Amino acid sequence: MDKLKTTDVGYQVDGKTFYNPFLAFLHGAHNTPHDTPKFVCYDSVFKNLDWTVEPDENIRELIDTRTRQLAQRYDKIILAFSGGTDSITVYNSFVRQNIFIDEIIISYSPYTDAHPVANADWVVKNHPDKNTQITVLNRNDPKYYTKFENESWVLENQGNLGYFNLSAPGAYFYQHCCDNWGHTNWCMVIGYEKPNIVRENNQWLAVHLDKVIKPSLSYPNLEYFFLTPDFPKLHLKQNHMLLKYIKQIYSNFHEGWSSVAVCGKKSNKDYLNYAAACGLDQEVTQGQGFLQKQYNDHTRFKDMQDIMNNQFEYLQKIDPVLKEKLLLKDKTAKNFINGWQSLQNDRTLVEYMIRHGLLSNEKQSIEGYHGMWGEKYVLEDQ
Numbered sequence: 001m002d003k004l005k006t007t008d009v010g011y012q013v014d015g016k017t018f019y020n021p022f023l024a025f026l027h028g029a030h031n032t033p034h035d036t037p038k039f040v041c042y043d044s045v046f047k048n049l050d051w052t053v054e055p056d057e058n059i060r061e062l063i064d065t066r067t068r069q070l071a072q073r074y075d076k077i078i079l080a081f082s083g084g085t086d087s088i089t090v091y092n093s094f095v096r097q098n099i100f101i102d103e104i105i106i107s108y109s110p111y112t113d114a115h116p117v118a119n120a121d122w123v124v125k126n127h128p129d130k131n132t133q134i135t136v137l138n139r140n141d142p143k144y145y146t147k148f149e150n151e152s153w154v155l156e157n158q159g160n161l162g163y164f165n166l167s168a169p170g171a172y173f174y175q176h177c178c179d180n181w182g183h184t185n186w187c188m189v190i191g192y193e194k195p196n197i198v199r200e201n202n203q204w205l206a207v208h209l210d211k212v213i214k215p216s217l218s219y220p221n222l223e224y225f226f227l228t229p230d231f232p233k234l235h236l237k238q239n240h241m242l243l244k245y246i247k248q249i250y251s252n253f254h255e256g257w258s259s260v261a262v263c264g265k266k267s268n269k270d271y272l273n274y275a276a277a278c279g280l281d282q283e284v285t286q287g288q289g290f291l292q293k294q295y296n297d298h299t300r301f302k303d304m305q306d307i308m309n310n311q312f313e314y315l316q317k318i319d320p321v322l323k324e325k326l327l328l329k330d331k332t333a334k335n336f337i338n339g340w341q342s343l344q345n346d347r348t349l350v351e352y353m354i355r356h357g358l359l360s361n362e363k364q365s366i367e368g369y370h371g372m373w374g375e376k377y378v379l380e381d382q
Contacts, residue, residue, distance in 0.1 A: 020217075029346070046375065078189065081105065082119065165319045188221055202382065272290075
């Protein structure tokens with residue numbers, strides 16, 4: 001089978017594939033208003049699997065097999081390292097098998113403990129192979145915000161949309177890899193993604209949520225470590241491990257119950273238990289994973305109108321970098337907001353998104369649209 005890439009994950013409407021959901025919604029709204037957009041995630045492979053069968057191998061065996069698969073396929077391995085439960089698990093697999101990592105990219109933010117520089121210090125101190133290139137990047141370097149040099153940034157057909165502080169660096173990290181390794185057979189490995197499980201019609205279903213994955217879409221040399229059609233056993237195993245954990249820990253499963261809404265949400269301990277249930281190792285900086293999830297939730301702007309009316313200084317739930325730049329009347333911050341506002345002002349788009357269940361009403365921020373499930377696969381029927 002030919003290797004599928006992250007370009008095989010995206011949005012389909014009117015027979016066309018998009019990597020920016022808003023381009024898909026715009027196309028549907030103005031061309032095929034009754035055509036419901038669809039999120040696809042390696043459907044051509046996943047639909048042919050028997051999701052009810054848990055692989056016999058233990059999780060570490062499967063993780064190590066996936067690591068060897070990547071090492072055999074590529075000449076150069078670049079690991080995106082956040083220090084969280086996903087990336088540390090990937091990192092540990094490479095190290096314990098003595099498989100060389102050509103470059104480790106670590107990013108930090110001085111604005112939040114969710115992305116601490118301590119992770120970079122840990123790698124520099126503990127990584128056993130001094131031939132590995134270790135690159136430490138400040139997520140808030142001003143050069144990253146040139147992405148927002150005009151308001152049309154929101155129409156680019158790629159991932160990394162949504163956040164100001166967290167989204168801006170993504171394309172540049174990838175470009176860094178292209179510049180360094182583009183003449184070779186290379187890949188950038190990221191720790192995507194933990195399984196998602198829902199309860200519907202007395203069935204447990206494995207699903208994929210677009211909003212978790214969409215920042216990474218359209219980058220052909222990007223390799224999801226866990227969620228991969230090249231070695232689906234790993235993702236299947238994680239789903240079954242998580243389902244056992246869910247049935248042991250939770251109860252009162254109503255129609256539509258979702259692990260996305262429940263698992264790992266209460267506390268740092270809850271988050272780490274959830275990660276361990278998926279077969280993941282302990283994070284480098286304790287508490288950062290839970291902080292990241294909170295930071296992501298708390299910095300998404302909820303009230304576009306307040307921001308556009310220059311009342312953002314009173315908002316609590318706003319990216320601190322965005323708020324700082326808005327107070328300074330920074331052009332890139334205004335372009336970021338204006339890009340979203342241009343979509344919000346498109347009446348046809350808003351009506352389309354309401355019609356297809358992506359928005360609840362016209363006052364809801366387009367950026368905060370309801371996530372889309374991809375195909376649903378039966379894990380257990382009872």
